[in-house]
Amino acid sequence: xxxxxxxxxxxxxxxxxxxxxxxxxxxxxxxxxxxxxxxxxxxxxxxxxxxxxxxxxxxxxxxxxxxxxxxxxxxxxxxxxxxxxxxxxxxxxxxxxxxxxxxxxxxxxxxxxxxxxxxxxxxxxxxxxxxxxxxxxxxxxxxxxxxxxxxxxxxxxxxxxxxxxxxxxxxxxxxxxxxxxxxxxxxxxxxxxxxxxx
Numbered sequence: 186x187x188x189x190x191x192x193x194x195x196x197x198x199x200x201x202x203x204x205x206x207x208x209x210x211x212x213x214x215x216x217x218x219x220x221x222x223x224x225x226x227x228x229x230x231x232x233x234x235x236x237x238x239x240x241x242x243x244x245x246x247x248x249x250x251x252x253x254x255x256x257x258x259x260x261x262x263x264x265x266x267x268x269x270x271x272x273x274x275x276x277x278x279x280x281x282x283x284x285x286x287x288x289x290x291x292x293x294x295x296x297x298x299x300x301x302x303x304x305x306x307x308x309x310x311x312x313x314x315x316x317x318x319x320x321x322x323x324x325x326x327x328x329x330x331x332x333x334x335x336x337x338x339x340x341x342x343x344x345x346x347x348x349x350x351x352x353x354x355x356x357x358x359x360x361x362x363x364x365x366x367x368x369x370x371x372x373x374x375x376x377x378x379x380x381x382x383x
Contacts, residue, residue: 187349187350188212188213188283188348188349188350189209189212189214189283189284189329189344189349189350189351190213190214190215190281190283191214191215191217191260191280191281191282191283191284192209192214192215192216192217192282192283192284192285192286193217193218193236193252193257193282193284193285193286193287193317194206194216194217194218194222194226194286194287195218195219195220195222195252195286195287195313195314195317196222196286196287196288197288197289197290197291198288198334199221199222199225200334201334201337202222202225202226202286202334203225203226203228203229203230203231204337205286205334205337205341206226206229206231207229207230207231208341209284210231210232212344212349213349214283214284214349215234216231216232216233216234217233217234217235217236217239217282218233218234218235218236219235219236219237219244219252220244223235236252236254236257239256239257239280240254240256240257241256242254252313252316252317253312253313253316255277255279256277256278256279256280257282257317258316258317258320259273259274259277259279260274260279260280260281260282261282261285261317261320261321261324261328262320262323262324263279263281263324263327264324264326264327265281265327281327282328283327283328283329284328284329284330284331285317285318285321285328285329285330285331286330286331287314287317287318287330287331287332288314288332288333289311289314289315289318289366289370290309290310290311290314291309292306292309292310292311292370292373292374292377293373295309296309296373296377303381306377306381310374311370315367315370315371318330318332318363318366318367319363319364319367321360321363322359322360322361322363322364323360325353325356325357325359325360326353326356328356329351329355329356329359330356330359330360330363331359332359332362332363332366333362336359336362339355340355343355
């Protein structure tokens with residue numbers, strides 16, 4: 186994999202994210218972000234491109250639709266060594282996205298509150314986050330995907346050692362963590378819904 190040039194960052198757990206994004210910027214990485222994460226990064230002095238500016242499509246439906254866009258998922262899923270994929274990217278103005286840093290809406294914390302309503306629980310089911318995580322993890326050959334702040338230092342060290350990239354071994358390990366997370370996340374949702382009447 187070559188140098189990481191573009192990253193999407195959208196995190197609920199913001200611990201360490203400003204320092205991490207600052208380090209990415211030091212490598213020349215363009216940071217794309219949304220909502221509260223974009224605000225936190227800007228407050229920390231990080232240059233951020235809103236995902237809506239990148240896609241040319243506004244966030245809508247109370248934030249339910251932000252990143253579900255071909256410019257996002259095409260940038261994550263494209264096989265960089267497939268000429269047809271590259272041709273489609275060029276035709277539709279899709280740029281490669283080399284890194285995704287995401288952790289999900291805290292569904293279990295929400296449903297653990299006393300008297301939480303079904304509607305509140307449903308609104309805390311993350312859609313765009315798992316979709317981007319799965320796209321990135323599926324394409325680990327090209328995309329570095331991070332769900333755990335504990336991996337920030339590991340990734341930065343590799344970027345220093347490789348001139349701005351990561352190793353396939355690390356990308357595979359990080360992809361495995363994604364599917365472990367989404368498995369648990371969907372399991373928690375299913376378990377909660379079993380306890381409720383519609």
